[in-house]
Amino acid sequence: MALTRIAPPAKRDEGQWAFDEARTPLNGNEQMKQDADGLSVRHRIETIYAREGFASIPGDDLRGRMRWWGLYTQRKPGIDGGKTATLEPEELEDEYFMLRVRVDGGALDLTQLRTVAQISTEFGRDTADITDRQNIQLHWVRVEDVPEIWRRLEGVGLSTQEACGDVPRVILGSPVAGIAADEIIDGTPAVHAIAERYIGDPEFSNLPRKFKTAISGSPHQDVAHEINDVAFIGVVHPELGAGFDLWVGGALSTNPMLGKRLGTFVSLERIPEVWAGVAGIFRDYGYRRLRTRARLKFLMADWGPELFREVLETEYLGYALPDGPEPPPPPTGRRDHVGVHPQNDGRFYVGTAPTVGRVSGTLLARVADLAEAAGSDRVRLTTEQKIVVLDVAAEKVDDLVEALEDEGLFVRSASTFRRGTIACTGIEFCKLAIVETKARAARIIGELEDRLPTFDQPIRINVNGCPNSCARIQTADIGLKGVLAGDEEGYQVHLGGGLGLTSGLGHSLRGLRVPSSELPDYIERVVTHYDEQREEGELFAQWVQRADEEDLR
Known part of the structure; x- marks a missing residue:
């Protein structure tokens, strides 16, 4: 395929690596990433900054690479909104961090949930927010405590790696994957495969900007797939059976765009390699000259889905994907998973609504205790800032609902607001x-x-x-x-x-x-x-x- 189809001569240089063998940095962020991979900052955090304190952290690490490990400086208290755009970063930031724990697929077992809860109470002033990306964010974290926090998280299979930064962010998954009575196909194996193969891989640790992924085999399409960089949504192919429809190029911010269907059918086992192909296109052809145009949505807007599919198949996969059906509209009604719902094994899942995702370590520990008392060993977080307790036996449901509501976590009595x-x-x-x-x-x-x-x-x-x-x-x-x-x-x-x-x-x-x-x-x-x-x-x-x-x- 001729490169001029992608970058016609009339177009200004967008800093695409595919056309620049030297990968010339065209702005400060690109220079920072070229000087040292964002993932490399972990060693300095553990050996220097955690020992010598906040003042020892240079700017490129503090406001750049530390994001690759889920760390952002938080706002200094008392600074009003009118000063947000006028103060320098060092004037706005406090000597504490927001720490983002990535929870791929929103899935936590109770040991993991209790570990996050304990970290919150011990190191984060009992703060915790469930985000609409299925993460948990903690606040008031000191750099001195970060190595110990990592040790505890990684000891139970959790991580903050690539929770922020110009990298593949947390992989969204259906909160009821594998257990919903009406599920088309369980996307969990693909979530795990992508996380295990590619998160932390230097091949994808320097993307033009953030890269968001969603995978759901639910007919309710419960992962906001239209506004992710890449998304796989459950469909049934008339000849190939259950699989996924591929969407690319969605994102919001100040220039919102919805993702586009490529018209392909992707089997469950091929999702990881197709994901890597889409991420590779973004890495190589994504715009790096201006940060404001560095999201994949801008490349999709210029190329269109037909050309994007052609490049994906010919340059990155080496084979053609079959055409696939468009997913039907989701059923009417709510898809937040709040309430009591049947599973495919005769048990129930119980979804509860924390107020706008604001919880605490103390409350998360209480949820773990209540889930355990109900015979469950796992919970899921949702893209609507909710918590779902899985695997509850019928005779345990009412007691669990009552106990959750006593904690201000509404189930049956949650208002529409x-x-x-x-x-x-x-x-x-x-x-x-x-x-x-x-x-x-x-x-x-x-x-x-x-x-x-x-x-x-x-x-x-x-x-x-x-x-x-x-x-x-x-x-x-x-x-x-x-x-x-x-x-x-x-x-x-x-x-x-x-x-x-x-x-x-x-x-x-x-x-x-x-x-x-x-x-x-x-x-x-x-x-x-x-x-x-x-x-x-x-x-x-x-x-x-x-x-x-x-x-x-």
Whole structure:
């Protein structure tokens, strides 16, 4: 295939390695990665920084390579959002770290869960957040404690390796893989194979930017596949049986794009090599000149799925993938796995809704105790910041539900607002944030439960502290992006986004910025209009498309 099909002469140099044998660094981030692989920082953390303290860490490691091992400096307390864009990094950051524990497929056994809980209480001031990437994030971690934390995590089969950085991030998997009664195919073997073969491999430790993966054989498509760099979604081929449909090039942030189907059918055993092919294309052809254009979505936007598939098959796989069917729309209803649901073995899984993913080490240890008392040895985290306890015998279900709800982890009594609201880290810890998120989202939930106690339609409210969309604001029914509104924190509103049945990006209304103090009033008003005007079976995102603008303000 002629290279000019990919990079026509009229295009400016995008810093693609495929066309530059010297791999010339075109910005500071690329220079940092070329000077030393991000994975190499572990040795310096263990032998120098943990012994000599925070002041001993040079900038390229502190704000660069340490991310390859799940470490970000956290925001110094007391710095308001108006200073986020004006202060230098060293002025914003505290001498403590956020530590991200990668949980591929969201799967934890109770020994692992208790280990994370103990690390949280002993080293992280009892902090813990379940993210919408199925990770657990801890805060207040000192560099002096990191080697001991790694020792404990790795002793139970967990890691922080490549939890952040320009690398393959955590692999999303269906929280009910292998046990759901309606599963098409279990993608767990592929999750394990990719993690074992490729995470930590220097071949993929210097990508243009982050690379996100999702694998689910659930008909509910419960891994947000449309907004991952590469995703494999369960389908049934009329001749080849159960396998996966391949999607590439999804991502949000300030320039959101949904992934594109390549039209191929991928068998379970071929997922790892196809994954490596897609990651290899990103490594070699991804744009490295500007960080703002370095995600795979921009390459896909320029190439299109047909050319991308051709390059994947001819240059990276060496064989043609069979054409495959498009996955059918997911069933109607919720797919957050909250509640009590049958497994394929006669037992049940019990999904519970922590408020916007905010938990603690103490609470995680309690979940482990309750799961064990119910006869379970494993839990799963979800992309909706929820916890699912697997393998519960029928006679143990009611006791487990009651005990979880006593801890504030709602199962059967979870309101639609508690089930449907997620939030990013926000200004409490994040150096990029402009506004507070976790506590504010919790207050919004409480207000809406009091004001609209009978409202029970599915609705997603995603709260984000900055434009980067860690909480997926563009794919929410109501997405709230933190902005400054005069002297008060406020939010730009995105309406009518969705994944699955209503897959698409929401839109913002011109000039609409809601002060934080008015958010409960605004959401109550819009939700009430929807409830009054909706047709039978009409989802919020569908109503938004036909609603009068005044009813959306």
